[in-house]
Amino acid sequence: MSDERVITGIPGLDDMLHGGLLRNSALLVEGAPGTGKSTLGMQFIYQGATLYDEPGLILTFEMFPRQYYRDAANFGWDLRALEASDKLRIVMSSPEVSRLDLQAVTGQIESIAHQLQARRVLVDSLSHFERLTSDPIELRQIIYEFINGLKRVGLTAVLTRENVALLGETPNMEEDLAFVVDGYLMLRYVELSSAVRRALLVLKLRGSDHAKDIRQFEITSHGLEVRAKFEGQQGIMSGSPVSEPAVAFVQAFARKK
Ligand SMILES: Nc1ncnc2c1ncn2[C@@H]1O[C@H](COP(=O)(O)OP(=O)(O)O)[C@@H](O)[C@H]1O
Ligand SMILES: [Mg+2]
Numbered sequence: 001m002s003d004e005r006v007i008t009g010i011p012g013l014d015d016m017l018h019g020g021l022l023r024n025s026a027l028l029v030e031g032a033p034g035t036g037k038s039t040l041g042m043q044f045i046y047q048g049a050t051l052y053d054e055p056g057l058i059l060t061f062e063m064f065p066r067q068y069y070r071d072a073a074n075f076g077w078d079l080r081a082l083e084a085s086d087k088l089r090i091v092m093s094s095p096e097v098s099r100l101d102l103q104a105v106t107g108q109i110e111s112i113a114h115q116l117q118a119r120r121v122l123v124d125s126l127s128h129f130e131r132l133t134s135d136p137i138e139l140r141q142i143i144y145e146f147i148n149g150l151k152r153v154g155l156t157a158v159l160t161r162e163n164v165a166l167l168g169e170t171p172n173m174e175e176d177l178a179f180v181v182d183g184y185l186m187l188r189y190v191e192l193s194s195a196v197r198r199a200l201l202v203l204k205l206r207g208s209d210h211a212k213d214i215r216q217f218e219i220t221s222h223g224l225e226v227r228a229k230f231e232g233q234q235g236i237m238s239g240s241p242v243s244e245p246a247v248a249f250v251q252a253f254a255r256k257k
Contacts, residue, residue: 003207006054006120006156009047010040012226016202016211021183025206026147026157028126028177031187035198036219037160039075040187041122042068043223044158046077048120049087056120057113057155058090059098061128065090075223086116095129099142102149113153121150125160126177136176144180182206187217188237190230199236200226 005020014020021027029037041058048054058068068090072079082088089112093101101107112118126143133139150157159181178184184203189196200217202210213229214236230236 007047007052008044009051010043010224010226012215012217013040013200013224016200016215016226017183017205018209018211021156021158022205022207024151024154024156025182026150026159026180027183027185028159028161028181029185029187030161030163032163032189035187035189036217036224037162037187038063038068038071038122038124039219040185040224041124041158041160042072042077042079043075045088045120045122046072046079046082049082054119055087055116056122057109057116057118058088058122058124059109060090060092060124061095061098062125063092065092075221077223089116089118095132095146099129099132099146102146102153109149110153113155119154119156121155121157123150123157123159125162127160127162140176140180143177147180178204186237188239190236190239192230192233199230201237 004023005014005017006023006025007014007020008017029040031037045056045058048056060068069079079088079090083090091109091112098109101109104110113121129139129143129146132142147157147159161177181204183205186201186203188199188201190199191197198217198219199214201214202212204210215229216227218225218227
């Protein structure tokens, strides 16, 4: 990692990250289904390719490329055109293949990255690595090596991870994974005044200061936008801001960091 910043281009997020991600680092984006992980990742890739002259890869284990084309088009992002101009490649693979591929001296991921001179990668999602082993320590090691492989190829990575808990709760596994990534972003649904809102928290950013407060974000027809922080609320990340156990959860979580 260097001090150089990779601007995500996501409104509001770069300020929270004090300028962006560190070059050659890996950011884990964790949240329940539908919270916006893939959107955030696609936006990072799209902005990189269109605004910052940084071609990107999308490495997917779950969605077909056409689903990304469709979802991205919804936000006005033409991924097909980017692929046609060699600014993007969507690679559909499996964790087994990708893992071995990055271990090979000249694997497919590396050769595509070189061909495009790619600087960014979205891995969607790490959750699929869980089927490689039931041993959490081995899993952590596999993911650690996989991420190092991406860094060796010169990529700055956004990696998504599904959190099955819809509101709050953070299984130990995820804290485990926090050690192998450089940055950790949590996306949450929050129920406030009978409406469901979206919240975002930067839990960790190695080698850099970052915003510590919990921000609201929205997904609009232009993608993800980070807004103001939640004022006068406690226990936001637990999903139910008023309950006491929720506050205790956030405090317990903050203590460990
Ligand atoms: N044009 C749009 N305007 C507002 N919200 C949208 C739009 N397109 C998709 N969304 C919302 O964005 C979310 C997509 O999330 P996604 O990034 O696929 O989530 P995840 O990858 O975390 O499962 C969904 O909740 C969907 O309702
Ligand atoms: Mg997704």
